Amino acid sequence: MVYINENFTKLAESYLFAEIADRRAKYAAAHPEAKLISLGIGDVTQPLCPAVVQAMQQAVQEMGSAATFRGYGPYEGYDFLLQAILQNDYAPRGVQLSESEIFVSDGSKSDSGNIGDIFSAANIVAVSDPVYPVYIDANIMAGRQVRTLPCTEETGFCPAPPDWHADLICLCSPNNPTGAVFNKQQLSAWVDYAHEHQAVILYDAAYKAFITDPALPQSIYEIPGAQECAIEFCSFSKTAGFTGTRCAWTVIPKALQGRLADGSTHSLNALWFRRQSTKFNGVPYIVQRGAAAVYTPEGREQVRQTIAYYLQNAKIIRQTLLSLGFQCTGGENSPYLWLKTPGGQTSWQFFDLLLNELNIIGTPGSGFGQQGEGYFRLTAFGSLEDTREAVERLQNYFQK
Numbered sequence: 374m375v376y377i378n379e380n381f382t383k384l385a386e387s388y389l390f391a392e393i394a395d396r397r398a399k400y401a402a403a404h405p406e407a408k409l410i411s412l413g414i415g416d417v418t419q420p421l422c423p424a425v426v427q428a429m430q431q432a433v434q435e436m437g438s439a440a441t442f443r444g445y446g447p448y449e450g451y452d453f454l455l456q457a458i459l460q461n462d463y464a465p466r467g468v469q470l471s472e473s474e475i476f477v478s479d480g481s482k483s484d485s486g487n488i489g490d491i492f493s494a495a496n497i498v499a500v501s502d503p504v505y506p507v508y509i510d511a512n513i514m515a516g517r518q519v520r521t522l523p524c525t526e527e528t529g530f531c532p533a534p535p536d537w538h539a540d541l542i543c544l545c546s547p548n549n550p551t552g553a554v555f556n557k558q559q560l561s562a563w564v565d566y567a568h569e570h571q572a573v574i575l576y577d578a579a580y581k582a583f584i585t586d587p588a589l590p591q592s593i594y595e596i597p598g599a600q601e602c603a604i605e606f607c608s609f610s611k612t613a614g615f616t617g618t619r620c621a622w623t624v625i626p627k628a629l630q631g632r633l634a635d636g637s638t639h640s641l642n643a644l645w646f647r648r649q650s651t652k653f654n655g656v657p658y659i660v661q662r663g664a665a666a667v668y669t670p671e672g673r674e675q676v677r678q679t680i681a682y683y684l685q686n687a688k689i690i691r692q693t694l695l696s697l698g699f700q701c702t703g704g705e706n707s708p709y710l711w712l713k714t715p716g717g718q719t720s721w722q723f724f725d726l727l728l729n730e731l732n733i734i735g736t737p738g739s740g741f742g743q744q745g746e747g748y749f750r751l752t753a754f755g756s757l758e759d760t761r762e763a764v765e766r767l768q769n770y771f772q773k
């Protein structure tokens with residue numbers, strides 16, 4: 374019989390969303406009349422904007438005609454999308470990158486997991502606690518040692534550089550689950566750490582479109598020296614409703630180097646190109662046309678409105694929580710809100726309270742790591758109507 378990858382036996386079981394679904398289903402079965410409102414999951418609810426839909430329809434037409442049909446595309450993405458990304462996401466923020474430093478992909482989740490292919494299993498990985506679980510599990514699967522960085526009230530709900538050595542550091546800003554956003558000073562401290570330790574930062578900027586404060590960095594490359602120590606993951610998922618359509622990109626600057634035990638140095642960009650050209654055949658042309666439409670004047674305006682819609686939800690939730698005396702972070706420049714459970718309740722006790730008394734579903738913080746115990750995540754991805762109703766229920770209950 375075949376031998377399996379033993380590292381899979383070291384993975385912690387992931388009960389979080391299954392347990393939420395189970396408790397929800399049991400409650401719904403016992404109370405069929407209840408109107409449950411979910412502020413729990415990180416999936417978007419607003420549809421693709423008209424500019425994207427139109428561009429994809431046109432691309433479908435092209436694919437159906439012999440004169441304009443396209444087969445396999447470039448592994449790293451079509452020029453029209455690479456250029457649009459460079460011109461819109463980086464150049465206006467003073468970041469100089471070239472097309473060959475950007476790789477279009479089918480998701481930040483897959484890329485942040487697959488990037489491990491180019492790194493040795495001997496590297497020590499630092500991840501925050503609480504954390505987006507992909508960073509831990511993907512590295513456990515690869516057999517790497519994972520160490521955690523507290524991402525707590527004391528650290529402003531963003532991880533700070535540790536006094537121990539890490540080779541790979543997974544950072545996420547705006548942070549899932551805490552909603553906190555790195556400022557330039559905090560991020561500079563990480564770039565300094567990476568230079569000092571010859572480490573590589575894996576920077577997940579999947580929620581960067583929610584950053585509206587011009588003083589906050591949207592890209593790690595806004596920090597001097599980051600092109601020598603950071604890989605950045607970005608996504609159209611939350612920016613433009615592509616969670617089901619799938620399009621993202623990863624930046625690996627040419628300046629980034631890794632080494633072999635014999636001391637020879639190698640371009641991480643070249644390794645990733647080799648990896649992608651071996652295991653990936655590109656994002657569909659139709660999808661890339663849709664993604665490029667996000668950058669047209671109409672697309673930009675439509676996407677801006679969608680983000681503003683979610684940010685309005687976030688603001689409504691945040692203001693309500695603060696007015697009710699909750700301690701809460703996030704909800705500004707971020708779709709996530711991270712609140713401290715009242716009266717020392719555990720995350721799951723608070724989950725049950727919200728479900729049973731208010732018919733609201735959120736996500737227990739303990740599901741994101743030990744340091745998440747006693748915290749709870751709410752998201753702004755619901756509809757405005759549901760968000761308004763949810764905060765009214767919170768007010769009625771907690772103002773008593």
Ligand code: PLP
Nearest residue numbers: 415480481482505549579608610
């Ligand atoms: N990164 C973070 C922090 C996320 O929370 C998510 C999705 O929830 C992703 C990446 C996934 O992005 P994509 O849809 O591009 O795979």
